[in-house]
Amino acid sequence: MNTPLRDDDDLRCAEYALGVLDANERAAFEADVTRDAALQRLLDAWQQRLAPLAQDIGPIEPPARVWTRIRRDLGFLSPQADVAQAPAKRWWDSLSLWRWLTIGASVAALVLLGVNFNWTRQATQAPATTAASSEYMVASIAPKDGVPHWTATVDVQRARMVVIPAARVSLPAGRTTELWLIPPNAKPIPLGVFPSDQPATMSLPPEIMAQLNAQAVLAVSDEPSGGSPTGAPTGPVLGTGAMHTT
Numbered sequence: 666m667n668t669p670l671r672d673d674d675d676l677r678c679a680e681y682a683l684g685v686l687d688a689n690e691r692a693a694f695e696a697d698v699t700r701d702a703a704l705q706r707l708l709d710a711w712q713q714r715l716a717p718l719a720q721d722i723g724p725i726e727p728p729a730r731v732w733t734r735i736r737r738d739l740g741f742l743s744p745q746a747d748v749a750q751a752p753a754k755r756w757w758d759s760l761s762l763w764r765w766l767t768i769g770a771s772v773a774a775l776v777l778l779g780v781n782f783n784w785t786r787q788a789t790q791a792p793a794t795t796a797a798s799s800e801y802m803v804a805s806i807a808p809k810d811g812v813p814h815w816t817a818t819v820d821v822q823r824a825r826m827v828v829i830p831a832a833r834v835s836l837p838a839g840r841t842t843e844l845w846l847i848p849p850n851a852k853p854i855p856l857g858v859f860p861s862d863q864p865a866t867m868s869l870p871p872e873i874m875a876q877l878n879a880q881a882v883l884a885v886s887d888e889p890s891g892g893s894p895t896g897a898p899t900g901p902v903l904g905t906g907a908m909h910t911t
Contacts, residue, residue, distance in 0.1 A: 674707055682711040714801060714911045804883045804906035805831075814904045817844075817883055824874050826856075826867045834861045834903065836887060842903065843892050846873060847882040858892045881908045 680686050681694050698705050800821055805813040814832045819825070828844065836842065842861040845853040854873065859865035869877070886893070887900035 674704055675711075678704070678708045678711040681708060682715050801911040802877060802879075802908050803911060804908045806883055806885055806904040806906040808904045813906070815885060815906075817906070819869070819877060819908075821874070821877070824869045824871070826869055828859055828865045828867070830862050830864070836861055839890050840887055840900070841890050841892070842885050843888040843898070845884045845886065845898060846876065847884055847905075848876040848878075849880040851876075853884065853898055855893065855896060858888065877908060879908055879910055882906065883908065 677686075677694055681691065686694060698708060802819040802821060804817045806815040806817060807813040812832060814830070814834050815828055816831055817826055817828045820827075834842070841858045843858045844856040844867070846856055847853050854876070856869070856873065857867055859867070882905055884898070884905045885903045886898040887903055888898070889900075893899050
């Protein structure tokens with residue numbers, strides 16, 4: 666069984682891999698890593714685990730206003746000139762912001778799994794019908810514009826999924842979001858309704874785990890309260906995302 670200290674190490678490794686520690690915390694952590702081989706292995710595992718999430722983030726050319734703001738903050742441009750050249754933009758309209766929030770949300774999902782469930786993995790406890798051999802699977806669920814709205818993280822050994830919102834999604838009154846698994850060349854399988862703006866944890870039965878693989882796709886649809894009445898998506902599809910193994 667893990668000790669509280671080791672659980673804390675898991676959290677520190679996750680935060681370091683994401684880059685959310687301040688300068689003093691990073692320096693202290695890096696010093697600890699040089700002295701603790703087990704901590705280095707934990708950090709390597711977290712960095713490998715998060716790598717697939719970054720693959721979905723394409724390069725973004727910074728708009729001219731970003732360089733204008735940097736020049737102004739460095740004292741090379743007057744605030745008046747900055748205002749004249751760069752139109753006001755609301756923070757929630759930033760594409761890059763939502764992309765980074767997606768990675769943060771996925772880390773939160775992984776940390777939540779680590780806190781709620783013991784990190785020690787024993788082969789005898791793994792479901793015999795689980796098809797995937799990796800420890801975790803992740804998916805970024807996004808509409809056609811490519812901006813992720815949710816991230817889903819599956820703890821394969823424990824057959825549990827955590828879904829985390831990565832953007833604000835507004836639904837009409839009386840409507841809800843429903844999650845679907847779409848195996849290759851098969852019909853969508855309902856996984857359940859969940860709140861569009863809050864983290865949700867789902868237990869996955871063996872027959873669902875048997876169909877989770879790198880070719881499967883997750884999708885979210887807009888459905889009536891309580892979910893689809895037909896067993897198939899009836900409302901608009903709000904986003905899809907392919908599964909990645911970690």
